[in-house]
Amino acid sequence: MSTDFLLDSRAMAGRQLRRARRNPGLIAVTQAMPLMLLLFFGYVFGSTVALPGGADYRTYIVPGLFAVTAAGGLVTGMLTAAADSRRGVLERLRSLPMSRTAVPLGQACADVLLTAVGLVPLLAVGYAVGWRIEAGAAFALAAAGLLLLLRFTTAWIGFHLGMAVGSEEAAGQLASTTFVLQLLSNAYVPAAGLPGWLRTVVEWNPLSAYTTATRELFGSAVPGLDDAAGAAWPMTHPVAASLLWSAVLLAVFVPLAVRRYARTTAR
Template sequence: MSATTLVHERNPAPAGGGTLIADGLAMTGRHLHKLRAAPGVLILTQTMPITMLLFFGYVFGSALAVPGEEYRAFLVPGLLAATAANGLMTGMFQAAQDCHRGVMDRFRTLPMSRAAVPLGATAAEVLTTAVGLVPLMLVGYAAGWRIEDGAAGALGAFGLLLLFRFATSWVGYWLGLLIRDEEAAGQLGSATFVLPLLSSAYIPTGGMPGWVRTVAEWNPISALAAATRELFGNAAPAADAAWPSAHPVAGTLAWAAVLLTVFVPLTVRRYARDGRG
């Protein structure tokens, strides 16, 4: 636990009196230390996309056709998008685990800003994701994927991926505060695996049945996957898709803005309300 938190514990004061940035940094440090001490969830979430790349790319790749491009070049940006969306699962599990073990109640006795705890957790998610995307990109490069549109586009894609991870982590953290049970959060988190399947992360939406295609194209993960492909120079967005998928960069920014606008205040309010019993 960080020095800032230790000082708070030794000098208790009414909750809510801390500074958001300082307290948020302390909580970020706490979550990073927690991951280093118990890296199981981190290892699982970071190695799963690589496993899926090898499995989909080499086992199913020969059976899947993407018009005008090689399947592994199509798949890697989709897996990057699915990894960014995984903040929903990890944020939910982290919040539920801390609630279940009584850590949240301890935090509420400290003189911290109410937003610092979820902010620190979601910021830690962004930092770990920034590091974790690199091995996936390296394996993708070895599998034949390339950045085709220069450094500026690649940096833009990387920024969108981290922004989306930040937004979905807030959604997950709110769900974890609602669930408050570590085992239940783990079971529900595994169900989020279906969300990338109902998107363009792994296959194009053009061949899907009508209503499935509509759901997939309005899935935020589809917008992010299409934006990532566009910015990396791997594929142009489908002109006949739904608006978020046809204008994927703008669509991803819009989805991220909506998620943050809705779930940041909901999460902070839920955290504070639980503290009042």
């Protein structure tokens, strides 16, 4: 990897961070929503939803919300790329003597850094609603690393989709549909009690693997729920499945995003 490529990527990441600093309202909104969900599910549903075996719902839901928040890179990447594409920013960046990969990579890295900072208040609110890290520090750091990997992966997907739709309005409409991915996962409810076909869909949803892996690494997994009898392979090997999903998705969307960036901005 050349020094110029690293410098270009760092410059693009710095651009995104400065952009975020100039738009504190957007940061406040993106950070406030996960915190509100944590408080809502923790206090409203946490004391009313009963899980099999008397397991605490807060213990189950909080890691799921961490994973849902990390997957938000799909939305932020999509909206940012669509805005830059419509305003001609990507066209100007393309005219500069830099690697085509540096622009989406810098954006993804900046998003990961912002998410890493945002995890701190999320963890604090999780503790406030009664959730606890039951595993050791090494496993907790591994869980945080996995969440950041999910953010990095979804940021690339979002960048590609944002350039594909080409407008903020279309990106916003498409972003609203991503909530279905959350509902079709085990972030909020266990998959074991779902009908057969729906359970299969949920268990093979990549977000379910990350969610289950996060619960396992934080020590919040409830035995017999995500890994119930007959569970799919991603549920019984969630960490391996999450790493595999990231490898596959990055292998697909990194070259797609780079090619789309070069082609779209050349119009």
